[in-house]
Amino acid sequence: MNKNLITILKAIAAIIMLQTLFYKFSAAQESVELFTKLAGENEAYMRIGTGVLELIASILLFVPKSVWFGALMTIGLMSGAVLGHLTKIGISHNNDGGLLFGSAIFILIVGLIVLFKERKNIPFIGSKFS
Template structure:
């Protein structure tokens, strides 16, 4: 991305969504508890995903580590999207699909970061799997 400010906007969007949902996960908000009970992983899934999202959100804000945060965020959001599509439904407790849309936005932003930072993680893969 040639526009540095646009890239930061993408990273801040993903980090902002990840970090703002932490209050609900860590406080045991009724909607979060409902989601993770429905998935059969309450409370460990709720707390565990919150920790992963906290780390991912923070890493997205550090230029040298943003790609790691983007990998963590994208994997977590794939899980969220799949959960919505196959278990929870798009709309959870009459939220109008807000959580699903936030997961999609975070996933898209994370994929953009991974694309922009591809030289970092592709070189790591090449080094790791070099024969």
């Protein structure tokens, strides 16, 4: 896959993750409602913790030696988001027509593509992909 296309996909995924941080960190009502469905009275810890991890993953996607780890974090975070939508939140949240769920699916796929592309750089096991 073309390196420029990978960069564009990473940028789109990072922008989506970063733009949600405002809602998570400012305790926007939509974000509080969503994380309350997931974590109950511990929603603030999960909301802010998820935001911090998404910020780190977004940065690591562009740090040359850590792209693989950023992709792995992205996969883990978005797998959790997809699972949360399928089990507790629902596909459509707050009448968004499934936009948040679709975004999580898209970012998960980008994470998988980037990790596959970076598989040779994964410490200890990357050499097995040569």
